[in-house]
Amino acid sequence: MNLLVCISKTPETTAKISFIEDNSKFNTEGVQYIMNPYDEWYALVRAIELKEKHGGKVIAMNVGPASNDIIIRKALAIGADEAVRVDAEPDSSMFVAKQIANYAQENAIDIVFCGKETIDYNGSEVASITAEMLDLPFVSYASKMEFDGTTATIERDIEGGVEVVQVEKPFVLSASKGLAEQRIPNMKGIMMAKRKPLNVVEAVGHDSKSKLLSYTMPQGKQEVKMIDPENMDELVRLLHEEAKVI
C-alpha cells in the first residue's frame, strides 16, 4: 500500500508577520519555519500508523525549494520511508495540486493525506483540487479514521457535530485535530532519516489561473475604553455607534 503525505512548510506560530513590496510579498526576514502542524501531527502520523498495521510505505511529498529539505528530513525522522520534493516555488494551490496529482498517478498511490489547511494561508484547497484532478473521492476535516485495508470509515468534523462517511481506497483525505497524536522524532530517527531516499523531481508544467495582488494586516487591538459609571449615555452611544452590538 502506497501512502502519500503532502507536507508544507509554514512560518513558526510565534513568527512576526509583515509584508514587503507594496504589501504584495510576505517578508521572510528572520522567520523560523516548521512543518505545517496539520500535516505533521495528524496526516503524517496517521499514515505511519496505517503502514505499521497494514504494511506498505509512506512517501512524504513537498513542493518547494531545497531549503525545504529540513522539514522533509523531519518527516523521514518521524517515520516516513521515502520522500519526494518537486523542485519549484509554488505559486498557487492549483500548481501544488497538479504536482501531487501527477505524482500520485504515476506511483499508484492508495491514499493521499493532506492537513486540513496550512496555518499560514489557510487555503484548504490543495487536497480538494488534487482529488478532483485524480477523479477520486475526497474526505475533508477527518478527525478519526478506521481502515481495514480496503475500506475506511472516517469521522469528519462538521459545524456543531460529526459526520461519518465510508470510502474505499484510493481516496484523498484532509486531516484535522484528533486523527492522530503528535510524534516527536528521536535521535535514532533523525540519524536514520539521512539514509532514506529524498528524490528531487522537476515540476510538471502548469499555467497559473490566478494571481496574488496584495495582503492587508488586520487592525491592531484597540485599547480598552473606561467609561465613568455615571455616564451611561456615553456607554450606550459607544456600544451602539462604535462597537455596533446594540
Add this chain to the structure above:
Amino acid sequence: MGASTLESMINKSKVDKYNHHDYYGIDDLLTEDHLLARDAVRDWVKQEVSPIIENYSEKAECPTHLFKGLAEIGAYGPSLPTKYGGGGMDEIAYGIIMQELERGDSGIRSMASVQGSLVMYPIYRYASEEQKMKYLPKLGSGEFIGCFGLTEPDHGSNPAGMVTNIKDDGDAYILNGAKMWITNSPVADLAVVWAKDEEGKIRGMVVESGWKGFSAPEIHGKLSLRASITGELVFEDVRVPKENVFPEIRGLKGPLSCLSKARYGISWGAIGAALDCYDSALRYSQERVQFGKPIGQFQLTQKKLAEMITEITKAQLLAWRLGSLANEGKASPSQISMAKRNNVAMALDIAREARQIHGGMGITNEYPCMRHMMNLETVLTYEGTHDIHLLITGYDVTGLNAFS
C-alpha cells in the same frame, strides 16, 4: 508516556511560551542533524518537562518516569556508537541536546548527563567487550539507570585522596568505602565506582545495586536541583567480580576523562538555563507596565536584557567552537574547563538579573528564573568547582601547578 501525558493535562495552566533566540545567526553554523535534534528535544521538554517541573521541584521529588522518556528521545549517550546504545551523533548534537534539556531544568539535564557521560561513556571506553554488551544497550534504552561514584565525603576537589578501596580476594575484589553527592544513586541499578587497589592505583568498576553490602541512601534537604535525586554510595565488603573491574585503565585520568565529557555537556547545558531566564525576562519586560509604559522601555531594564543576550551569544560561540574541537578530538580538558566555568557563571548571573526584572513575581514558581538560579548554584560547583576550573586554566597558561 501515559503517566506524564496525564500530568501534562492536569497542569495545563503552565504553558511554555519559550521562543527561539539566535542573535548572531549561530543556527547557520549548525547542520540539519543539529537543528532537528534541537527542535525534537525542545518539543519534548515543552510537552513532558515544563508542565510538571515546578511541581516536582517544589516537592523535591524526582520525576522518575522521565528516565524512560529521556531514553526514548535518545538523550543518553547521543555521541556514542549505536552498537553500544548510543545515537551515533557528533559532539555538537550532544551539546545541543544538553542545552535543550537544561532549558527545561538543570536536574533533568543532570539525569541525562550522568547516564550518558559518566556511566555509559566509561563503560564504553574502559570496560571489556562482554561488559559493554551486558550493560550499554540496557543503559541506552533506559532499562538500567546508572550513577557515578568518585567524590567522597572528605575528598571533593581532590579526588586523588580517595579512601574507597578494593582488595584482591581470588575471583573477586572486596570493595569498601563511601561516595557522596551521587546524582541518581538511590534509584540506580548500577554504579560506576572509582576506588584504589592495593597498589594505591585508582581503578574503575561496575557495581550492581542488588549486591550484598551495597546501599545508596538519599540525601535530603537540598535547596538546589530539587527535581534530581541525589544520594550516597556505601560499600561494606561488597564482592565485585573481577570481570566488572575495567581491565586497563589506572589512575585519575580514568574518571577525569568522564568528567571532561560531562563538563563539556554542562558548558552547553548552562546556555539553556540562561536562555530560558532571558526569554522569560524579555517577555515580562514587554508585558509589565509601570509609570505608564512597559518596563522594557526603561534604560536599566534594557541594560540588563542587552547584557544578557550579549553574554549568551558569547557563550554560544564558545560552546560551538569547543564542540567543533571536540568533533576533531582536539578539545583539551583545560579548554573544557574554561567553557564550563564561563558558561555556568554566565547563566547564574543571568538568572539573578532575570529574577530582578520579574520583581516580586520573580521569586515565585510562576516564572522559571528562581528555580534555574537555585539549580545553577549546584552546577557552579559540581563537576569541578568554579574556582578549581580557574586554577586549571591558570596551570595551563603558566605551566605552574597551584594544587601541588
